[in-house]
Every structure is written in structure tokens, then in C-alpha cells.
Amino acid sequence: MSQKQYLKMLEREIHKINQEIDFKILRGENYRKEARDHKLLLKKVRYNSRRSFFKSLTERFFPTLVSF
Numbered sequence: 001m002s003q004k005q006y007l008k009m010l011e012r013e014i015h016k017i018n019q020e021i022d023f024k025i026l027r028g029e030n031y032r033k034e035a036r037d038h039k040l041l042l043k044k045v046r047y048n049s050r051r052s053f054f055k056s057l058t059e060r061f062f063p064t065l066v067s068f
Helices: 003-027 032-049 053-061
Strands: none
Touching: 003 032
16 A cells, blocks of 8 residues: 555544544544544654655755756
């Protein structure tokens, strides 16, 4: 599974959990477990989509070098 596919799968899971949380809020139920799962999935997305510090600096200061 490529990183792009993995991120897409995580986004789908986040969307499902968001729907569950919304329904539980409307019904007045506790959604603590879903909130914890949501937070964990967001952490995974951030971890897998972050760029290295050096790469972001290079792109910022030398945009013409990166375009090759």
C-alpha cells in the first residue's frame, strides 16, 4: 500500500468517525471513545504527511532547484 493510499484510507476512517460523533451528539450520548480514535487517526495523518525540515527550507529558499 502506497503512502497516498494509506492517507486516503485514514481520511475515510476519520470521516466515518466524524459521522458517528455527530450522531452521538445529536442523541446526547457519550462519544469519548470515538474522540480518542479520531485524535489517534489525525496524529497518524500528520505523521505520514509531514515533510522534513531541510526539504521545506530548500523549497522555500531555492524554489527553482526543486522544480527539476
